[in-house]
Amino acid sequence: MVTKRISDEPAYVLHRYDWSESSLILEVFTRGYGRIALVARGAKKPSSNFRPVLLPLQPLHVAFGGDAEIRTLRSAEWQGGHVMPTGDALLSGYYINELVMRLLARDDPHPVLFDAYTTTVQLLASQSADTLQAALRAFELRLLQGIGLLPTLDAQTATLTPLQPDLAYVLVAESGLREAHDDDRASLLGQEWQHLQEALADDAPFTDTMQACVNHLPALKSQLRSLLHYHCDVKVLKTRQMMMDLQAL
Structure with missing residues (x-):
C-alpha cells in the first residue's frame, strides 16, 4: 500500500x-x-x-x-483534450467503466490497459459508430488479456492444438476456444483468431487491435459479451440493461 x-x-x-x-x-x-x-x-x-x-x-x-x-x-x-461524450457514446463510456470496476482488483497496476482505456475514451465522442465498436471490442480483449481471463487465440484451449486457418472456431466462457459446432451462432476462422492474437502482442499498439476487430464486430461482440458476463457473474451488465431499456422506449 x-x-x-x-x-x-x-x-x-x-x-x-x-x-x-x-x-x-x-x-x-x-x-x-x-x-x-x-x-x-x-x-x-x-x-x-x-x-x-x-x-x-x-x-x-x-x-x-x-x-x-x-x-x-x-x-x-x-487535463483537457476532449469534451464529455453524449448519447450512445456516453453509455459506452459507462460500460467500460463498469467492466473496469467489476474485473480489476484494487491496487493492481495495468499501465498498458490504462493507455488502451485512454484511447477508447478519446474515441467516444469523436469517431464513427463502427470505429467506436471496434474500440470497445479491442478494449474488452485487452482487459480480458490483462487480467489473465483470455485464452491464447492461436490454439484450441483444451488441447493446445494449433488452429487450422480455414476451420471455424468459437470462444466459449466455460471452455475457451474450440472448434465451432453447427449450432454455434457466431464463430471466426482460425486465421482470423490468429490475426487477433498477433494484434494482442505486448508491443502491438491499441490501434492494431482495433483494426483486427473491424471486420468481425458482430461475431466478436456476442462471444466477448458471453465471456464478460461469465466472469462478472451477471446475466446482464447494468449499463447494457440501461441501453436496452432506453431502446425499448
Missing part, C-alpha cells in the same frame, strides 16, 4: 458515491497504481475546487496519500 503522497498521477474517475453531507468516495483508475478508492473531502460543497473536475471519462492528474484502503484525494486537475 502507498504510504507517501503521490502527485501528478494520470487518472480517470470510474464512479462516485456519497460519503457524507459534503464528501464523496471515488473509484479511480490510475496509470501507475491501478484501481484505487479515494475520499474527496468537501467535494460536494458549492465552493469546492473538486466539483467541476471529478467527472467520469475526463482525463485528470491527481495527488493522493494515505495507507488505508480508502486514501485521501489532495488535488485533481483536468
Whole structure:
C-alpha cells in the first residue's frame, strides 16, 4: 500500500458515491497504481475546487496519500483534450467503466490497459459508430488479456492444438476456444483468431487491435459479451440493461 503522497498521477474517475453531507468516495483508475478508492473531502460543497473536475471519462492528474484502503484525494486537475461524450457514446463510456470496476482488483497496476482505456475514451465522442465498436471490442480483449481471463487465440484451449486457418472456431466462457459446432451462432476462422492474437502482442499498439476487430464486430461482440458476463457473474451488465431499456422506449 502507498504510504507517501503521490502527485501528478494520470487518472480517470470510474464512479462516485456519497460519503457524507459534503464528501464523496471515488473509484479511480490510475496509470501507475491501478484501481484505487479515494475520499474527496468537501467535494460536494458549492465552493469546492473538486466539483467541476471529478467527472467520469475526463482525463485528470491527481495527488493522493494515505495507507488505508480508502486514501485521501489532495488535488485533481483536468487535463483537457476532449469534451464529455453524449448519447450512445456516453453509455459506452459507462460500460467500460463498469467492466473496469467489476474485473480489476484494487491496487493492481495495468499501465498498458490504462493507455488502451485512454484511447477508447478519446474515441467516444469523436469517431464513427463502427470505429467506436471496434474500440470497445479491442478494449474488452485487452482487459480480458490483462487480467489473465483470455485464452491464447492461436490454439484450441483444451488441447493446445494449433488452429487450422480455414476451420471455424468459437470462444466459449466455460471452455475457451474450440472448434465451432453447427449450432454455434457466431464463430471466426482460425486465421482470423490468429490475426487477433498477433494484434494482442505486448508491443502491438491499441490501434492494431482495433483494426483486427473491424471486420468481425458482430461475431466478436456476442462471444466477448458471453465471456464478460461469465466472469462478472451477471446475466446482464447494468449499463447494457440501461441501453436496452432506453431502446425499448
